[in-house]
Amino acid sequence: DSGVTQTPKHLITATGQRVTLRCSPRSGDLSVYWYQQSLDQGLQFLIQYYNGEERAKGNILERFSAQQFPDLHSELNLSSLELGDSALYFCASSARGGSQETQYFGPGTRLLVL
């Protein structure tokens, strides 16, 4: 158990809909990362937050957005969903987001868009 929790575990929705994925980092970790894992594109870094502020953006679509709240939990919002958004979404956390730090991954949310 990494100490990172993600809800829900599974999500099934239809094209065009909007969903919210939630992540609680390990106790004491200030930095949260979001990743998308799909069969055709592997594991892609989406976005990083540090202590409530966006720190870095990776391959995140404009239809996707995220935020980190004062209690440090984070939410990833996916809107206007397409079939190709079906994937496993991981959240990870680290102490301060430094380049040498270990990231601790949650169990993931499996999203299926029909």
Add this chain to the structure above:
Amino acid sequence: GNSVTQMEGPVTLSEEAFLTINCTYTATGYPSLFWYVQYPGEGLQLLLKATKADDKGSNKGFEATYRKETTSFHLEKGSVQVSDSAVYFCALSDLTGNQFYFGTGTSLTVIP
């Protein structure tokens, strides 16, 4: 730009065989390098890491050495077990800690 190239899988080995999974990277400066492992149905977990050239990361019998001259970070284990069956990801963190790159993953199956 930065990238990680990882050996294609899947890899199937007999128990007690020697394992090598190749990983090479492209980056400016001296990034930090990681191997993560993903067991079936679980999230990724750190296996080992190295943060500067010639560092050797090791854990649970696995080793990898940060080779700046060949831009490589190959994962090795002398004697694999059935419980090592998983997907292994090589990863890179740039100097700023703001960008992260994962390889495509190598699936390993160890048969008794």
